[in-house]
Amino acid sequence: MADDSLPLSELMCKAGSESQDFLRTAIEMMARMLMEMEVLQRTGAALNERSEDRLVQRNGYRPRRWDTRAGTIELQIPKLRQGSYFPSILEPRRRAERALVSVIQEAYVKGVSTRKVDDLVQAMGLEGVDKSMVSRLCQELDELVEQFRNRPLEGRWIYIWLDATYLKVREDARVRNMAMVVAVGVNDEGKREVLGLDLGPAEDETFWTAFLRGLVARGLAGMQLVTSDSHLGLKKAIAAILHGASWQRCRVHFMRNVLSTVPKSAQSVVAATVRTIFNQPDLDSARKQVETVARSLEKQFRQASKVILEGMDDVLTFMAFPEEHARQIYSTNPLERLNKEIKRRTDVVGIFPSRASAIRLVGALLMEQSDEWTVARRYLTQTSLNKVTDGPQLGRDLEGPKAKTVPIK
Numbered sequence: 001m002a003d004d005s006l007p008l009s010e011l012m013c014k015a016g017s018e019s020q021d022f023l024r025t026a027i028e029m030m031a032r033m034l035m036e037m038e039v040l041q042r043t044g045a046a047l048n049e050r051s052e053d054r055l056v057q058r059n060g061y062r063p064r065r066w067d068t069r070a071g072t073i074e075l076q077i078p079k080l081r082q083g084s085y086f087p088s089i090l091e092p093r094r095r096a097e098r099a100l101v102s103v104i105q106e107a108y109v110k111g112v113s114t115r116k117v118d119d120l121v122q123a124m125g126l127e128g129v130d131k132s133m134v135s136r137l138c139q140e141l142d143e144l145v146e147q148f149r150n151r152p153l154e155g156r157w158i159y160i161w162l163d164a165t166y167l168k169v170r171e172d173a174r175v176r177n178m179a180m181v182v183a184v185g186v187n188d189e190g191k192r193e194v195l196g197l198d199l200g201p202a203e204d205e206t207f208w209t210a211f212l213r214g215l216v217a218r219g220l221a222g223m224q225l226v227t228s229d230s231h232l233g234l235k236k237a238i239a240a241i242l243h244g245a246s247w248q249r250c251r252v253h254f255m256r257n258v259l260s261t262v263p264k265s266a267q268s269v270v271a272a273t274v275r276t277i278f279n280q281p282d283l284d285s286a287r288k289q290v291e292t293v294a295r296s297l298e299k300q301f302r303q304a305s306k307v308i309l310e311g312m313d314d315v316l317t318f319m320a321f322p323e324e325h326a327r328q329i330y331s332t333n334p335l336e337r338l339n340k341e342i343k344r345r346t347d348v349v350g351i352f353p354s355r356a357s358a359i360r361l362v363g364a365l366l367m368e369q370s371d372e373w374t375v376a377r378r379y380l381t382q383t384s385l386n387k388v389t390d391g392p393q394l395g396r397d398l399e400g401p402k403a404k405t406v407p408i409k
Contacts, residue, residue, distance in 0.1 A: 031087070036078070042083075058078055145364055153218045158188055158224050158225070161227050162332075165180050169355055178355070179201075179203040181198050181200070181203065183196045188385060194367070194369060194370040198359075224321075225245060225317065226238050227332055247317065249314035252331040258270065261307060270304060276293065277293055282319070287313075325380060338366070338369065
């Protein structure tokens with residue numbers, strides 16, 4: 001396969017926790033299923049199946065260690081009462097482990113369709129895969145992702161980022177653009193994790209509300225600030241579900257909205273003028289600067305001035321939180337980088353054959369990214385987080401600048 005068609009190997013091999021090493025688990029599971037298929041051909045009957053066509057009885061298992069690039073795997077090789085069986089994937093001089101990893105990668109990239117997995121397994125020198133076996137394979141792979149999506153969210157999640165990216169999915173005999181929504185959070189220990197993901201037909205209030213309710217049901221609590229764009233449905237869902245959290249309108253998206261109202265030739269000047277607001281030393285000074293900037297732009301760029309006055313208050317929410325956190329919390333950039341990686345991987349697929357295949361690929365990618373963050377250094381220091389967690393909430397709630405502060409519970 002070409003280098004740009006390998007979406008998972010480098011990412012998966014970076015997983016830091018043995019218990020959560022998805023690639024090793026997937027290799028072990030697929031090796032087991034391939035051995036069972038070969039033994040089925042030898043015996044003429046499935047495990048524990050009574051059949052007149054049975055050729056030979058099974059006789060337990062024998063252990064065998066298999067060293068792979070993903071780590072050592074403990075295989076249980078089936079034994080037969082008559083004759084012997086040795087897995088073809090372990091035959092000498094066969095690059096089976098490399099081929100098996102490639103099968104997993106390509107299966108994810110192409111949505112794990114029966115025909116494509118069949119072709120890939122045959123390329124390894126094995127017989128074609130039965131459709132029911134591929135269905136079992138997909139089901140077991142899906143279970144790994146679903147365990148990650150539905151795991152309990154323990155502790156307090158101080159900062160939350162929410163965003164969506166769009167994928168093409170075939171459904172009801174036509175191709176639809178569907179929203180893949182993702183939530184990332186930082187807990188009170190300063191660690192980042194992917195909190196959840198889901199795929200839906202539209203990025204509307206109903207979909208976002210159901211998604212956020214699912215996070216809360218899994219234990220999401222302690223939110224102090226939620227950063228997102230100004231999508232109306234998302235903002236309403238945040239206000240309805242994430243009670244007590246302040247809302248930060250993404251500064252980057254806001255700047256794009258402002259600049260879209262002025263001619264291209266004037267965008268650099270307007271951008272520099274607006275940035276003077278964010279360079280102020282405190283929130284009160286920034287609010288005064290908003291008035292100054294709006295007045296200076298009103299005559300020549302009336303619409304830009306209006307956008308600034310109407311939206312800037314939500315863009316300045318981050319200034320009520322510790323200065324050390326500003327770069328991380330004033331925009332959805334941490335999540336934007338993750339979305340770019342999702343797009344890079346999913347662009348190889350083009351059109352997903354089903355919602356399940358899209359969730360399978362993106363879920364596996366996000367699971368490994370979350371594992372990598374878990375073993376990496378803290379995203380935010382404990383000392384700076386104590387400024388938020390020890391004492392009253394620093395930000396405002398979603399009702400606006402005159403709203404009361406909400407104490408931490």
